[in-house]
Amino acid sequence: MESVLSSFSIPYSLGALLVALLGMFLLFGPYARWKQQQLQKKDSAYAQSKGWSYERLQEERNKKRSRAISSRLRKMILERDNHQCQQCGSRTDLTIDHIFPFSRGGGKEPNNLQMLCHRCNAKKSDAIL
Ligand SMILES: [Zn+2]
Structure with missing residues (x-):
């Protein structure tokens, strides 16, 4: 058996x-x-x-593009966004974020850029992946 x-x-x-x-x-x-x-x-x-x-x-996505943002543009976005993270309002550890991701063809026009703190930026990239 x-x-x-x-x-x-x-x-x-x-x-x-x-x-x-x-x-x-x-x-x-x-x-x-x-x-x-x-x-x-x-x-x-x-x-x-x-x-x-x-x-x-x-086509744009596949082009060789520079990710670098000039200090003038950075200052402009910082001032527009009131030196604050646009998600949580933090004023420390700020970085420039491409609202529509750079890797998918997002450009450096001011309305595609925003200030985010490191933490919110990391959370955002997790959500996309
Ligand atoms: Zn934040």
Whole structure:
């Protein structure tokens, strides 16, 4: 009796593994698609705000661009944002944040820049990933 059971145990665990994989696939597929759609919506909205086509945004993203922000621009954004983090109001550890991410083609126009403290900036990049 015992030998019959143990000979069944391998196919059984393989079956369980397949069911688990199928379950993950079924759950993850729609989630990944949804996530992709969210990103595309944000991309389109940004492209539209610049009067660009979606293709133009993709070109821009692939270009070699400098991330550096001049001290003059930095000062301008700091003053506009009242030397405060735009999320929590902190006045320390301020950095310049691209509202629409630089890595996705976001530019340095003042309305795409804001002051964020290090903590809020880190939280924001977690949310995007
Ligand atoms: Zn903050």
